[in-house]
Amino acid sequence: RKEVEQDPGPFNVPEGATVAFNCTYSNSASQSFFWYRQDCRKEPKLLMSVYSSGNEDGRFTAQLNRASQYISLLIRDSKLSDSATYLCVVNGGTNDMRFGAGTRLTVKP
Amino acid sequence: EAQVTQNPRYLITVTGKKLTVTCSQNMNHEYMSWYRQDPGLGLRQIYYSMNVEVTDKGDVPEGYKVSRKEKRNFPLILESPSPNQTSLYFCASSRDPGSTEKLFFGSGTQLSVL
Numbered sequence: 001r002k003e004v005e006q007d008p009g010p011f012n013v014p015e016g017a018t019v020a021f022n023c024t025y026s027n028s029a030s031q032s033f034f035w036y037r038q039d040c041r042k043e044p045k046l047l048m049s050v051y052s053s054g055n056e057d058g059r060f061t062a063q064l065n066r067a068s069q070y071i072s073l074l075i076r077d078s079k080l081s082d083s084a085t086y087l088c089v090v091n092g093g094t095n096d097m098r099f100g101a102g103t104r105l106t107v108k109p
Numbered sequence: 110e111a112q113v114t115q116n117p118r119y120l121i122t123v124t125g126k127k128l129t130v131t132c133s134q135n136m137n138h139e140y141m142s143w144y145r146q147d148p149g150l151g152l153r154q155i156y157y158s159m160n161v162e163v164t165d166k167g168d169v170p171e172g173y174k175v176s177r178k179e180k181r182n183f184p185l186i187l188e189s190p191s192p193n194q195t196s197l198y199f200c201a202s203s204r205d206p207g208s209t210e211k212l213f214f215g216s217g218t219q220l221s222v223l
Contacts, residue, residue, distance in 0.1 A: 002151075004151060008149070044152070044212075044214055087152075094206050097212065099152040099153075
């Protein structure tokens with residue numbers, strides 16, 4: 001079993017749609033959680049951290065469920081520019097950052 | 110501008126020809142790390158460094174070497190590249206490797222070993 005698992009997609013959605021991704025992790029002692037965005041063959045960039053109480057940044061909402069060991073990312077009112085691969089990242093502690101393989105999103109006109 | 114500079118962006122080489130990928134950060138970060146990214150797999154850590162002269166193996170260190178003689182630089186060395194090292198490589202840094210610090214990534218090196 002992979003330490004961090006994501007549905008690879010692709011998710012193909014029309015502009016304006018709401019789309020959600022989930023990510024499960026195996027290390028119950030994991031301490032912090034992030035969503036990174038990666039455009040084709042470019043470096044990952046931090047989209048948002050994920051806090052226990054859930055957090056929102058504009059059209060993006062992240063949730064954490066420690067009991068079930070998953071995190072989620074919700075994107076509302078999808079834009080063409082949201083097309084990218086979204087990486088789930090789970091940090092188990094010092095130098096223990098684990099990356100999911102990513103979920104690919106394509107937003108179409 | 111705070112950044113991680115990685116070179117070259119693209120590299121094609123032949124089996125056995127030694128190569129070095131450079132990585133430099135200007136944020137005075139203590140922690141630096143190398144990753145490779147292959148289709149269908151998450152980023153996998155090759156080597157990391159907690160500070161100057163302190164380096165250690167990650168999950169996939171075989172066939173790679175690193176050095177950390179200065180805080181800002183963390184080169185990745187392939188002494189004798191093989192085709193299975195064809196991959197997309199990223200250098201990253203952070204203030205420390207603690208659980209809440211985000212990583213800053215270089216722009217990546219696409220390596221092809223023929």
